[in-house]
């Protein structure tokens with residue numbers, strides 16, 4: 001699993017309420033989540049997510065288990081999320097919807113060129129390479145299938 | 157020698173295990189997504205519907221036509237697939253599961269982050285996403301990474317102004333919002349044995365605010381007694397001499413009333429330091445502090461007096477509500493000028509029934525005070541029930557003394 005894109009930098013402890021607010025949860029329309037992602041943090045951010053790599057600080061995705069948070073990012077076209085540490089439900093949810101998550105201690109400047117290779121286990125920011133923490137075999141298989149739903153279908 | 161998580165999951169910390177799940181539940185919000193995932197997975201028949209639960213609590217009763225329609229579809233699905241449904245008004249999922257469903261030694265997953273609440277029974281209980289939950293419904297099992305464990309050793313006894321919620325805020329402050337990510341917390345020590353089940357549920361509930369996967373108590377005589385009231389048999393679990401990643405010591409007799417200030421749950425001050433803070437609303441309820449003991453404590457303080465600020469009380473379940481009616485606790489609360497809303501999450505997640513306006517300040521007994529959670533531009537302070545009660549009477553944050 002590889003990906004490239006310009007960096008969008010976020011701070012520490014980004015919670016899932018900030019990624020997608022509770023008031024937008026009552027729908028099955030995924031485009032609504034993508035459209036309103038990060039609305040309370042920066043209303044212009046949703047429009048810039050397509051093709052970008054999110055580089056967050058520590059404890060990315062803490063708080064509520066709402067899967068709408070990772071779906072919002074995937075639907076908005078986020079290529080991957082890099083952070084030195086993730087909240088565990090967010091991390092597992094991301095894998096389950098096929099959104100690459102890369103645990104690595106990188107520093108970030110907006111627009112930096114980010115590239116990652118999950119199989120090889122590295123992430124590069126403006127050419128500087130950092131090792132990424134390896135995923136379990138099961139997680140790699142789910143991610144490679146494109147998420148838990150396609151993984152499930154392929155395993156039956 | 158194993159930690160309780162290792163014992164229940166049957167493998168040492170760090171191992172990945174596939175494990176049958178005893179109970180898997182979702183609520184009106186996550187249930188809709190789980191249902192969608194099952195449809196996409198092409199799953200028609202669920203192998204163990206008796207292990208599954210759907211609990212309507214997040215937006216009850218429905219606030220808009222869209223919500224009502226989504227809930228109606230899910231209700232229909234529960235009926236056709238044989239999943240037991242606790243409909244609107246039954247209570248918050250974690251509370252409903254704590255009323256004679258979860259037992260010691262079980263593996264419990266819920267499509268809600270506060271599923272860790274049920275660790276209070278000596279079960280391995282953890283929250284997961286909706287798609288993960290759908291896969292559990294479809295197969296009866298899931299994978300876990302067995303967590304390392306941090307012991308939270310409780311000694312001493314609480315003073316009468318402090319309550320389990322203050323202990324929860326204390327350990328969250330001590331560990332920090334990611335201090336226990338991927339870990340299990342194990343609450344142990346003489347102080348743990350002295351806590352009621354309601355108090356233990358409050359402590360386990362907030363484990364996820366430190367990033368923890370689970371927050372576990374060993375089942376003891378109190379657990380067995382509590383479950384017996386629901387007609388369930390259980391036996392105590394004996395701690396073994398095991399290896400903890402580290403131990404955090406908390407002397408309960410040192411605990412004073414605490415408040416988490418906006419917008420982080422690990423930014424905790426003594427209530428004394430923020431006393432006098434203006435309030436627009438007080439909210440008593442949620443899966444942290446909406447249980448009978450909480451309502452009774454609140455009523456004891458406000459009885460015969462009038463609240464000075466908009467105050468909303470939401471019982472965590474119908475069982476709690478019924479008991480509060482029978483004992484007169486509810487009448488005391490209503491007579492004191494509080495609003496009472498139907499059992500459920502109330503405004504906790506900022507979707508309905510008591511959300512805050514721009515710049516409004518709320519003192520809440522909930523577990524999260526993230527920016528904008530209860531309404532855009534609102535500020536949330538978190539406290540114990542006693543602090544909420546004396547503050548409701550004062551109209552500003554106040555400190556309970558020997559209540």
Ligand code: SF4
Nearest residue numbers: 270442443501504505
């Ligand atoms: S009461 Fe609040 S924290 Fe608890 S389950 Fe409901 S929304 Fe979540």
